[in-house]
Amino acid sequence: DVLLVQSGGMVVKPGGSVRLSCAASGFTFADFSLHWVRQSPGKGLEWISQINWDGSSRFYADAVKGRFTISRDNSMHSLYLQMSSLKTEDTAYYYCAREGTGWNYFDFWGQGTPVTVSS
């Protein structure tokens, strides 16, 4: 079975940094692009970043560009999101997701990691 298991929740002060991780199993990790999507409390979904199969292409939403860095380690079957210069508006549940082949959809999701940015 395809599984994406995310690291635990975190509380961080404004201006601080954290790294989220997402461990994959049940599929050939290096064959798939991966994404991060977040959801602020009581709000909708917001795509924030994408990385292709080998990490050579990365894209970011404007809201996080220059502050967040997506990366992957294919040998460890893991996806990461380094979040820096955090703002209170970055408080959200963060989901990793696998992109299905060919049609830019997200077919499997992690369970989500809550990140709270508060002084």
Next chain:
Amino acid sequence: EIVLAQSPVSLSLSPGERATLSCKASQTVSRNFLAWYQQKPGQAPRLLIFRTSSRATGVPDRFGGSGSGTDFNLTISRLEPEDFAVYYCKQYGQMRYTFGQGTKLELK
């Protein structure tokens, strides 16, 4: 950036009824890269429909997607109790993904 507007914001229906959810894009969605997701409280989103009308693996055939260009619909032919949730449309274009704000399908 392509903006997706979903309507209605909320919809109250009873089991057995038909639900039609709308998603309108501010620009043409390229190659019909339009998907629908279902999210229940405390859970991650679940893929229902991709490429406008293709059902994801394991999705019941009471779920159907249609549309093209800027206008898309998700139809649930006969509501089951487990279908009451929030539904999001999502598009891919210009190297960005955007989600609609969601439609909450509530039990009447």
